[in-house]
Amino acid sequence: MNIALIGYGKMGHEIEKIALGRGHKIVSIIDVNNRHDFDSDAFKSADIAIEFSTPDSAIENYHKCFEANVAVVAGTTGWLDHLDEVKKACEEDGKTFFYASNYSLGVNIFFALNKYLAKIMNDYPDYNVSMEETHHIHKLDAPSGTAITLAEGVLDNVERKENWILETESKPSDLAIHCIREGEVPGIHEIVYESDADVISIKHDAKSRKGFALGAVVAAEFAKGKKGFLGMKDMLNF
Template sequence: MKIALLGYGKMGKVIERIALERNHELVLRKGSQDSFDGLENADVAIDFSVPSVAVENISTCLEKGIPVVSGTTGWLEKYDEMVALCNQKNGSFIYGSNFSLGVNIFFELNEYLAKMMNNLKQYKVSMEEIHHTQKLDAPSGTAISLANGIIKNTSYENWTLDEANENKIHIDAKRIENVPGTHSVFYDSEVDQIEIKHTAHSREGFALGSVVAAEWILGKKGVFTMKDVLGI
């Protein structure tokens, strides 16, 4: 499989190594200032760039008929536009706020717990996410996905980085050196606390998941998620 790698920072380099280990070929390694030369030779593109260029990367791939897998977060106000473009071009697109297998299992646990807790009004939900200091968006895309999973299954209406209120889930976003990603969901009452937590030990899980998603999407048309890739 020939891969165009859009975003060549720390994460991009881990994706490159794993792709090569899985006997794939990289035909483009694009930093934020580089051109798209070579994209036309790719079977699939993997976008792990930055929010300011993600939409351009994704739309360029869809315009050129290249299936694209994106793990860049912080641009989701344009997500519906990318879905519409994918459908218009009969393209192939996967967006994931997190490509780790463990995190996607965590997403399912989070929704299941939210359903269980919905009628227990004595418990108030809050969240914490910790990432490395180079992460540009806050809260993380993973934290937003977790919050949306809770909102879908409870009476909460939104999330906030500010002080919590009855209708909003408070997310405490922290940036600390050399932390790949930690996400916690808390249910607090006067008598106890329930916590579920996922801790990433390295970028390996995210990188592997993105390459597996790229392998999976070949030959498929439509807009997909990691739930489709993993069959969960």
Template sequence: MNIALLGYGKMGKIIEKIATDRKHTIVLKIDYDNQHELTVENLKKADAVIEFTTPGSVLSNIQHCFEANVPIVIGTTGWYEHLPEVKQQCLQNNNTLLYASNFSVGVNIFFYVNRVLAKLMNNYPYYDVQVEEIHHTQKLDAPSGTAITIAEGIIENLDTKKDWVNVLTADGDDASDDNIKNDQLLIESFRINSVPGTHTVIYDSEVDVIEFKHTAHNRNGFALGAVLAAEWVHDKKGFFSVEEMFDFGT
């Protein structure tokens, strides 16, 4: 397959290696300095685009891919308030888009079990729940897109939580939960040097604590998942989330 990379940062570079190991050809690499090469003509050389840039550039990159009618796989997070309008445009124009807050197989298994666990915990209301996420200090968005997906999975399945609130906490501090209502789910975000991504769901009671945790050792799992997504979606039409690719039956 011919693949175009939008964003050649930490993720773009690993995706290039994994894609070429899987015998794909990188036909276009766009980063901040060569955006003038992002033309419909150049995009049309690709069977699929993989986009890992910034929340501020993802929407215009989507428009370029829609215009060139080339399938786009999006890893960038921090833009999900625009999902409804992007979905509508994608379906109206018969384009192809797949997005994921997290492409790793392990995290997608975690998402699935998190939903099952939240449903089970309806029977045990003396446990309160919160979500913690830790990422490297260059991360632009908080909470992480992955933490939002985890929180949504809990809110959809646990009757006691209605929405989520985020507290970005300096290393070593405790989050102040003074203003958090009982029906709000706290997502506490920590930013610590060079952590690729750690997410924990914590059910705490007076007698014990249950912690359900995913720790990424490196970024390779995200990159492999993005390449698998490009392979899966390149000959499809429509608007997809990565859950449809993994299909655990939820």
């Protein structure tokens, strides 16, 4: 498969290694200083563009891909206020767009576990629920996209919680997300249910960026030849 990389930072480099290892060809690499390459024949020859850039630049990059008719696997987080325009491009103009707030298989198993636990805990109001996420100091958005997906999993299933909120909850219906930025941590997410009697917590701790990069390349293989707005639930069977 011909792959274009958009954003050649920590994730872009990791994805390049994994894509080459799986027999794919990197036909174009676009970063902040060569954005004119969106108009190149090399970029247009890509089957898929894998995009891991910054929250502010992502949406413009997606439109560039749509203009060139190149399918997108989107990894950047923090751009979801533009979600409707991306979905519209998929539904009305037949574009292909795959998005996951987290591409790691382990995290997606964790998403399913989070929903299952939340369904059980809905019947036990003595437990309050809160979340904590820790990432490296370079991360631009907070809470992380993964934390938002986890929060949605709780809010959809625990009726006594209505909104997620950064830091401390101000009313019982708030789901507090505490965000820590330290060192080079690839990503830790923990959901904690606490009563007067005990604490139940589930935690995912990424050892490196490899899991995210592999998941993004597998998503690109899955999305090739498909149309519409796709996500992990289309690719995984749980």
